[in-house]
Amino acid sequence: MQRESVAVVTGSSSGNGFETSLLLAKNRFYTYATMRKLEKSARIKEIAKKDSLPIEVLQLDVTDDKSVTDAIDVISNRQGRIDVLVNNAGYEQHGPVEELSMEEIKTQFETNFFGAVRVMKAVLPMMRKQRSGTIVNVSSIGGKIGVPLNSAYVGSKFALEGFSESMKYELEGFGIKVILIEPGAVNTNYLENSRQAQKAMNPDSPYAELSKMVSEGVRERFKETSSSCPMQVAEVILTAIKSDKPNTRYLVGNDAIAINERRKSSSDSELERWIKEGLLEQKGFINK
Template sequence: MQRESVAIVTGSSTGNGFETSLLLAKNGFFTYATMRNLNKSTRIKEIAKNENLPLEVLELDVTNDKSVANTIDIIGNRHQRIDVLVNNAGYEHHGAVEELSMDEIRAQFETNFFGAVRVMKAVLPIMRKQRSGTIVNVSSIGGLIGVPLNSAYVGSKFALEGFSESMKYELEGFGIKVILIEPGAVKTNYLDNAKQAQKAMNPDSPYAEFSKKMSAGVKERFKEASSSSPNQVAEVILSAIKSEKPNTRYLVGNDAIAIKERRKNSSDSELEVWIKESLLEQKGF
């Protein structure tokens, strides 16, 4: 009998993590749909039960050392192996750098960057011993280009990109693959869950006008047909995991493809003009 592959997905309560957990389970992975708040697990458990899927929900808060260690220990002890980790948990904290507090910027990195690092460090000894494994880090097209009023988020995703790209070298000898997923706009709860710099709430903020324009531009991009569904993200993740020789990076969505193409074919100043036109003047990508 073929051995069952074990997958862990972080941030599975909604959106990309929710769909990825279900898709992996439907494709035969014993999937741990982890989330920080188990009260949000009803729906995914219900689907798994109705469809008889190999899926279990466990608590995991990527910002908490104990929570990560406990959950990875439970999974490691049960299966003696971990084949796939999808580092998906994340959020966006908008705001001008001047108005973001150091705590707000740290919290952004604590989840999007250090959170992913924490879970990778917990699974790596297991993957190294078994001499195989796939780590999928959900980055963003914002991991490749700067976005107005989004320095904290973009910074956290650039960090994840550089970290992942560098790790590959030390891990390939142990049969461990590292993959980056770079979605454009995806219709999830992401925009609703995005945070704003506390100081930006002040109507006298010197960035208020700029912020209003930007926020309208971003909302439009999410409405556009070019934005993706979380199922598309999940499908790209699954096919990357199944690939014998995966690429380092996978874009998701026509907007992400258009942006990367621009990046490749433009000077920095040309790209800046295009980003301003696309987002602030709402011309689209």
């Protein structure tokens, strides 16, 4: 009988990670649905039990060295291998650069970028020895295009993109694949979990009006019927993992596809004009 593949997913308490863990388990991956707060595990455990899915929940906070090594050690000791890592944990830090504290920017990178790096470094020795493995890094269409008041988040995802694209070359010879997933807006707990720069909350902030306009624009995008559901992200991740020769990048959602097309077909100045028209000019913040 064919051996069951072992998958590890970070940030499985909700949204994309939750659906990805369930979908992988339904597709015969023995899945470690990891999350930083085990008190959020009741729902996934209930579904796993009801549907007899091969899911185990483990505590893993991507910002904590010990939590990451402890979780990966448990998996290596129990399974002796890890076939798939889905680096999904993340959140969005909003705010104008001037009003973001260094702490807020570092915390953003600590989760979205260094968090993913930390887990990759923990699984790589095992994947290298077994001479196979797939690492899926959940980036964003924001990993390809700058948007106002989003420098910290976009910066963390650009970093993840460049890191993944580069490491791919050194890992190929060991049979390890690296894949980027680039969703547009997805209806998860993402907006509720996003953080606002503390200083920008002050109504006297010179950026208060801009912040209000941009956040209204973002909320509208999430309301649009074109935004994706987390199951779509999970399905794209599964397709990528199952592919013998996966693409480097997979877009998810019509909005991500449209933005990517626009990015490919535009010069920098054309792209900047398009972003301004979409997010700022309509609201009268800047003159045409």
